Every structure is written in C-alpha cells, then in structure tokens.
Amino acid sequence: MNADDTPGEPPRCLVTGATGYIGGRLVPELLAAGYRVRCLARTPGKLRDHPWAADVEIVRGDVTDDASMAAALREVDVAYYLVHALGSGKHFEETDRRAAHVFARQARAAGVRRLVYLGGLTPAGVPERELSPHLRSRAEVGRILLGSGVPTTVLRAAVILGSGSASFEMLRYLTERLPVMVTPSWVRTRIQPVAVRDVLRSLVGSADMPAEVNRAFDIGGPEVLTYRDMMLRYARVAGLPRRLVVPVPVLSPGLSSQWVGLVTPVPASLARPLAESLRHEVVCREHDIAAYVPDPPGHPLGFDEAVRLALQRVKDAQVTTRWSSASVPGAPSDPLPTDPGWAGGSLYTDEREITVNASPQALWRVIEGIGGENGWYSFPLAWAVRGRLDRLFGGVGLRRGRRDAERLRAGDSLDFWRVEEIERGRLLRLRAEMRLPGLAWLEMYAEQNGDGRTRYRQRALFHPHGLLGQAYWWGVSPFHALVFGGMARNIARAAARTPAPVPPPSGATP
Template structure:
C-alpha cells in the first residue's frame, strides 16, 4: 500500500512510519518542514514532502496516488487548538476525498461514558476531528485510546516523574477514576492492521489494554515495577484540574499548556465499551500487553537510552520559527551577540563529543543553579522549562527538543545550532562549533544571538548581559576542559 503519514515528526507518527516500511508499504510523510525528518534513521527509505494541513493549497501533491492516509496530528498545547484542529481535519478530509484515497486511519481519544457528561476541550476536539473524518466520504477507522504507555509518551512521562519524584503526595480526586491504558506497541499494531480493513468499515473502535486501573493504581504499580517503595497518596477535593495541571507542570517535564488538557481528560473515566477491533485485527497469540509489562518495556528503553521518539519532538511554539537569519539587519538593525572562542588541547572529535552531549543529564557545563533558575522561571510563565531533557544522551537529531531549546541544525563533527523555546521578548539561538587547529588541537567557537522584540526585548538583554561572563564564559571554558580530559596530552 502507498501510505501517507501526517505527524511523522511526532511521537506516534515517528514510530509508525518505519514499521510501515518494514512491512513492505510505501511511505510518504507530510511535514511542514522536511528538514525536521532529515536525521531520522528511516528517512532515506521514505518520501518526505512539505505541506501544511492548515494550507489546503499545499496538499494535493502530498495525497496524489495515496491509498491509505494516517491522521496523527493535533495542536495540543497551542492557544485555540480546537479551531486549528477543526480546520486541519476539514482540509485533510477534502484532500483525501479529492485524491481518491481508499482509507483514512485516525487515532483519537476516549469519549466520556456518563450520560450528559461534558467532555474536556481536548476530548471534545478529538471527537470532533473523528466526526469530520468519518463524514469525509472516505472509509475511515477512528481508533479511540486513553492513556498510552510507552517510553517518551507524554502520559508515561507524567506518570513516571510524579511517581519517582514524590514518595508522598496530595492528589485530586480524579486519581480514583478508572482508566484502561494501552501499550504503545499495541497502538502501533492496530494502526498498521487497519490498513487491511474492508472498504465498508467506516466507524470508531475503542482500543485498550487488558487492565482497568485508576491513576492511583497506575502510580502504585509503576512504583512496584520500578523497584520503588509504595507511594503515599491522599486524594482531596480541593485540587481542581487547573490547579492539578500547574502541579503536574512543576513536577514533570510536561509543560502546563500540555498538562492541562491531559489532566482535564483524566477527569473522565476512560474504559473501553467494546473490543470490536479484534474482528479485523485479532489479538496477538500472547494477548495484549498488560500494564506492568508495558511499564517494564518503557523503563528498559529509557534506561538503555533507546527512546525512538518523544512527546516533546512535536511540541513547540504555535508557528515554527524561521531559522537564524545570516544578516543581523533582518531584525530591524539590532542583533545582540555573545561570542566566545577557546583553543582546545584535543582533536575536534573529542570536542564534538562534548558539544553533542550538552543538556539533559549532562547539564550545560556552567553555573547549574542559573540554568535551573531560568528553567523554573520559564515554567512559572507557562513555558516548557528545563526538564524536557533529551531523547538520547549521546546523539542529537534536527528537530528534537533539548531542554528549553530545539535542535535547528546539526553538522556532525562541526556545528550544533539550538533555537530557544523558552518564553522570551524576542528570539534566541545558541551555536557551538568545533574547528581543527594546528598541532592536533581544535578550536571551540560559541555564539549566542538574540533578536529583540520591542523595548522589552532590549531591556531583557541588557538585564541579563552582566551574567553572560559567568554563564556563557563558564560554558565555553568547561566544554574545552571536558574535551581535554577525554584525551591524554603533555603536561
């Protein structure tokens, strides 16, 4: 089958595309910026096309010749995400119908079970997208999943960090609501299996794992699988979804903008009402993956640094920022820069290993308290903060999130350019370069660039400039030292 995957830069799309290729399907991926998929291991085997579901004029070429189209995008975490998702779904449906697509496959969320229960904005939007696609005139399968358990998923990261960091906690009462989580491997199995659905099938399916639990149960069972003591959990009435989302945002890597709709979704019970999907995609011989096994598999991936994709890869500013302009005049005549350069008594390969290892558990090589404080301040104003970490401790890809930065460009062995995603009155980049020098040495070049927006931007730069010698200067010095310590050299 010729398959179109939207959302291939995201958590599930980035895992689905290589599995479709492995099954012998032809895969075309639609991305707003093709470069975001440049460094994924399977990029050479897929066709990458640029397009935007909110710009219908960019879609006909992407849908041409497609037999199966996957809708795996959402605007969660952005202001006005319901409107954005409605527009994108309508454009996707129209393009699929015009191109003669044979099957649409969409992963949505659960529907509230209680009669008259008002869904959260997140669930309401997911359900609306499903209705739009089902009414497109193209046979559609809507898969409705609740919490997805897998390394790197937002739901798993919330669960993992809450349980590991808080041996005791006061929680909202919704932690006692029933949920039927599903392992990411089973979600992917269903997404691939729906390729072969009969053409007359045009409906929604509940997909879920074998265990019905409360979120409280999930935390206790996670603790057991992870080898942690039993957690003390005290549910109270006072914590509203809004307050809970701020609490989740402070404890976990998931920012408030994403935590809030996820938390609001957990207020509703999410237990599968049917298992009709098994008529078309039978359960595997050993049965669906249980919760404990799903957690163990996810933890093994995290600990072995084998996380394929993460929730943070797809999340970012509402509109993708333009790359760093080469001409400072682009900013209206002002571009603030901080330049650092050091000669390193080590070859470029050693220096590059230190550069590419920046962030996450390795930190930023200078004044950890200052970086931590900046991350907390960003969290307080609704930003992503410093806790997103990194997918792999040693290797980076274009488009990946790296703490409160995004990898904008990487030239292995030479250049790493990061674009800031913290809340700022302007736009900021950080560049790190490794260049060869004489006598087997290398040269480290570091450049921070800030393009201010209005008076607030100018005042911001001037207020933080006095600290640059400590933060950026210390960073350059310690990166050089880190490279030198990895190789022997004359004293």
C-alpha cells in the same frame, strides 16, 4: 489501489504528524509491513535524524492548507491523520476542526481509499458538550473524518504507555519525583491504558480493512486501573519505594494542572488539557477491532509489561547524543530524535568545551590514558574520597585501575567506570559503576573545528532514580565547576604537553 499507482507496487501510505509521538513510531512499522510511506511535516528537517528517513518520501505541508494537502495526498492509498492542535493555544479546537475538514475534503478529491485516525477514548453516557475540550475536540475530528465520504477507521485510546507519550511522561515524573503525593480527586478515575505497541499494531492493521468498514473502535489494554493504581504499579516496576497517594477534593482541574506543571517538565499547555480529561472515566466498551486486527499471543500487553518496555532503554544503560535520540531505536517503546526534550525521564548534563593547543592525536592520547595511575585530572582528593565512600557502601571504588596503561577497549573496567563505547581518536564514553541513586555517564571527545583547531568536549550525564536521585544531583552540582571544569582545563593542558605519535618510517611495519 489508487488509480494512479503502478500495478504490482505496494500501497502508498501518507503519515501526517510524522514528527509526533505516534507518527514517528508508526513509519518504521508501516515500512516493515511492506508499505510505501510518504511523510508530511511542516518542518521536514526534523525528520532527517530518523534511521528510516532515507526509506520514505518526505514532503513539506500543513494540514490546514488545501494546496499542500492536495499535493501530499496525490496517489495515496491510505492516509493517517495523527495531528492534534493540543498545546497550540486556547483556540486549538477551532484549529483541529478546520484541519480535519481540509484533510477530509482533499482526501476525497484525491481518491484515497481509507483514512485512519487515532483519537481519544470517551466516557460512556457523557454528552459531547460536557467532555473536556481535549476529548471533545478529538471526538469531533473523528466525526468529521467518518463523514468525509472516504472509508475511515477511528481508533479511540486512553492513556498510551510508552516513553515520549505526554500522558505516560506525566505519570513517570509524578511517580518518580514524589514519594508522598497530595493529589487531585481524579487519581480515583478508572482508566484503561494501552501499550504503544498495541496502538501501532492496530494502526498498521487498519490500513487493510474492507472498504465497507467506516466506524470507530475502542482500543485498550487488558486492565482497568485508577490513576492511583498506575502510579503505585509504576513505582513497583521502576524499583522505587512504595508511594503514598492522598487524594484531596480541593484541587480543581485548573489547580491540578498547575500542580503537574510545577512537579513535571511537561508543558502546562499539555498538562492542563490532559489533567482536565482525567476527570472522565475512560474504559473500552467493545473490542471489535480484533475481528479485523487479531490479537497475537500475549497481546494486548498488560500495564506492568508496557511500563517495563518503556523503561527498558534506561535499564539497559544506553545513552546517546541526547537522551531522547537513540541511534537506531530497537522498539516502539524507545526514544526518538523528534521526541520533546522533556520526554524519556530526567537527564541532567554538565557540558564543557575548550580549545586545545595540541593536535587531536595528542589530545586523544590523554583521553585514552585517563584513570589508573594517571588519575582524573582534577581535585584528586575529591576523587579519592568518592572512591572510599563507594567502597564503604559496597561499591567497587577506585582500586580496579586499568587493564592496559595506554589502550582501552569497550567493556574494560576503569576505576569505578566501565568503557561503554570507544571510537578511537574521537570518543570515549564511560558508564559509572559506583553506588549512585541513578545512572551516570562521562563522555570525552577529541574534535577539530572548522578552522582546524583542536577542541575538547566533555559531558557528564546523570539519570536520577526517584527523589533521592534528584536530591543527589542538586546536592553535588555546586562542585561541578571545580571537578568537571578543572578536568577539562587540565586535560587540555596535558594534551598541550603531549607529543603527537610519530608515524613509522615509510615501508616499516607498524
């Protein structure tokens, strides 16, 4: 325990990189394990939408600045170093080196009893100077922290399987968007991927290691696979047709990173170093971590189960204000508010907003009355044709109508939609049950501006399934202005003609 702690209080952990992929998922795991948590962020406001934000101490700081790190590390027992300059430019190695030295120096001065760092798995027998810049920098940071004078745990992982992980997102997009792939030779490279749940379990368990432990541990899943194996098995778990993967030797790491950037939304600043790292075989040489953090039954998770968990949120058809910001993540595999916009798979949106010359109550009456005999307020022929096509391909079509002409409730069928969520007076979210190569939602909001005017907001969202889903979205997008734009305008006009409900007389029973 740190000398400045009050006796009887649980240890305090500092999590750097709390806005990052691993950091944001580690915090709730530490809280669940009973630790007090302090989060360091250069922009603390990025953490405010996390469900755990009120349960932690959030401080502003930068790992390259001695003063802010000295303040952040004060009264800390265990400090997690989860920051990397990868993606910040060509000088990221120097930035990583400088930050690691600052962190190590200030941790020793503050009396921190343990450092925990998540680095990269490195290939056996390859001199550090021959590693890719990405792996070389992670190995150097690990050495700096191990030599800090503070007992340190360095965990070394290869590809981490979980929604939001840059490596996993590369795998996701390449597999989903390309049924036939002419690929770089690194698809033959052997890799030992690991589920994000097992990474977090090892990170939490490392906080309680004995003081004499000062070393690195390899962490990985139970299977060693090539990148080609991972793409083929991802396709199988995701329910995609079998992919044809044709490796060619002419794609250098530089060219292949450009190829990845063309096919996926992962930024080139991340794709290039990750692609360069894939030329190295990264397989665990030991599993000594189990002596300090025992594997529970069923762990470490296999590749298929890890992918299934990473895709679970999509399969459960949950959509929120933005694909990568779930209201309360139920598991480490779920998306988080601080995940980048390219994480979590493609989500295409069509958004409309219009000021309505009516009260919010009148607007809501129109929204809640949509479908059935009232129709969909735009291009009736297009909706009718879509309904007939849906029936032709075995779907429900438009014949289901509504349960009630005026009121809706969660779970109701509504033509070829299902009411997924309703916040009466504000939000109606519908999930499509028509035949589609993907998942689709329609959201309608009745809101009031700061100046008291009524606003109608509408969002259509589509999560494509494979290349057919991508083609479907871009094939129908030219008609969105006619269908969705017309819907927004006509709903606003209908609301302007709809009287607001009259409140019952005073004393009357509603």
